Amino acid sequence: MSEKVRRYDDLIIEYMLENLPLEKELVISLVHKSSVMEILKEDEEFIGHYPPDYWVEYILNEWNDILKQTTETLKRIKI
Numbered sequence: 551m552s553e554k555v556r557r558y559d560d561l562i563i564e565y566m567l568e569n570l571p572l573e574k575e576l577v578i579s580l581v582h583k584s585s586v587m588e589i590l591k592e593d594e595e596f597i598g599h600y601p602p603d604y605w606v607e608y609i610l611n612e613w614n615d616i617l618k619q620t621t622e623t624l625k626r627i628k629i
Contacts (some may be wrong), residue, residue, distance in 0.1 A: 554594050558602075559587070562609070565602040584609045 551559070559581065566577045581587065586605050590597045597605065 551591070552594065555590050558590060561602045562586070562605050566609075569603075569606070572625075574594060580609055580613055583619075584612055586612075589623050 563574075563577055563581055566572065566581070567574060570577070571581075579599055586597070
């Protein structure tokens with residue numbers, strides 16, 4: 551991970567920690583397992599065009615969609 555990517559990653563994590571009632575380990579996991587990290591690694595300039603709060607919302611929406619899909623699947627198989 552380049553220094554630029556690491557700095558932006560830190561900004562996203564810091565923003566989440568300051569604005570959401572989530573524990574640090576969870577925030578780090580959500581960010582690092584999101585597609586944002588792949589986007590950031592592929593095109594460092596693109597992601598920098600948006601502020602950290604944009605990417606926080608993107609990450610939360612991404613995980614919310616995953617949670618919804620998982621919940622629907624579990625309902626279908628009746629677990």
